[in-house]
Amino acid sequence: MDKIDRNIVTILQKNADVTNAALAEQVNLSPSSCLRRVQRLKRTGVIKKTVAIIDDKVLGRNLIAVVEVDLDRHGAQAQAVLHERLRQEISVTQAYGITGESDCLLILKLADMDEYRQVCERLFNHDKNVIRFRTSFVMNVIQS
């Protein structure tokens, strides 16, 4: 993990569509050396995967919600159930355990309010460990 490797991941993080030859030129390496570095970065888990970024509007997932969740018990056992449910839920794009007022922060990408209602039903209303949750909706995306 030297300077060149960091250079490579910085470039691929922004745009993984570049050809190996173009990438090699940007980092001043021959295509073969560059490729072998990329392969190693993938093999060792530095590059976890590459994904396509899809326009949410097109897929009809234009409604973004931010949910703070307060939990009753913080034992590993009690939380594991919720965590698993969060991972199952396709609209939950991010979920963090956080310090401060609340215990969890979720980012949801939803089709509409009806889907929001359904998700809440599944995640919270049936879980006694969830004491309370507060939702804000995203009015404008400044950066993502």
Added chain:
Amino acid sequence: MDKIDRNIVTILQKNADVTNAALAEQVNLSPSSCLRRVQRLKRTGVIKKTVAIIDDKVLGRNLIAVVEVDLDRHGAQAQAVLHERLRQEISVTQAYGITGESDCLLILKLADMDEYRQVCERLFNHDKNVIRFRTSFVMNVIQS
């Protein structure tokens, strides 16, 4: 944007490393037809870009912060300045204008507390429009 297109974007959203031939097989198309669909999806902006997902730990950006920001004035003019600064700041990975108690929600990916301090300095302390901000730190990533 038919069923096949949706199928394609769903697959590429999870893994953009698949070869065109493999993708074609998964959606029951010939490689050439499949490729032409992918090209169109890119051309029309459905697929915005493809990026490599990098292990944050490796890059030394292991500290995630969630920041809620309260603004004084909500005029477009006053907000534009902050928005631009948010976009400049490399550690700000997401920024949303939201409903509810606060006005903005930020997700920061940081190297350490010192970087957090510096970012706050740059973003908030010099901006009279920022009345208050509250930060939570991520203890564990449940889903991302």
Added chain:
DNA sequence: CAGCTTTATGCAATAATATTGCATGGACAA
């Protein structure tokens, strides 16, 4: 429904790109 236009499809040829073997040279330790 026939006739027309438009669009998507698959095949095969071609172009572009990724991948590998191999020889060389630099860095480092004994």
Added chain:
DNA sequence: TTGTCCATGCAATATTATTGCATAAAGCTG
């Protein structure tokens, strides 16, 4: 120095993406 290890570049090769073309399907219009 000498030997080992590893990264590098070149050139050959293997994969993969891309395009031209003929055909078929889907819409449209009268």
